[in-house]
Amino acid sequence: MPQITIYLPADIAAEVKKKAKALHKSLSAYLAELARREARPTRWPKRFLDLYGGIKENLPEVEDLPLEKRENL
Secondary structure, X not given: OOOOOXXXXXXXXXXXXXXXXXOOOOHHHHHXXXXXXXXXXXXXXXXHHHHOHHHHHHOOOHHHOOHHHHOOO
């Protein structure tokens, strides 16, 4: 698995570490989960449902969409 170095402001880094610890995850696992959620969403973004909330019962699941369409959500 590739390694990536990121730089965060000290206050954000402290919050991220605190959140990872609260979830009983390593910092790496927690950040990988956040990146995965952003890169491959599994549900419609909240702002989409806010805009089109009246039809959400009729929306297909994001997993049913081709990957190229999911990447643009």
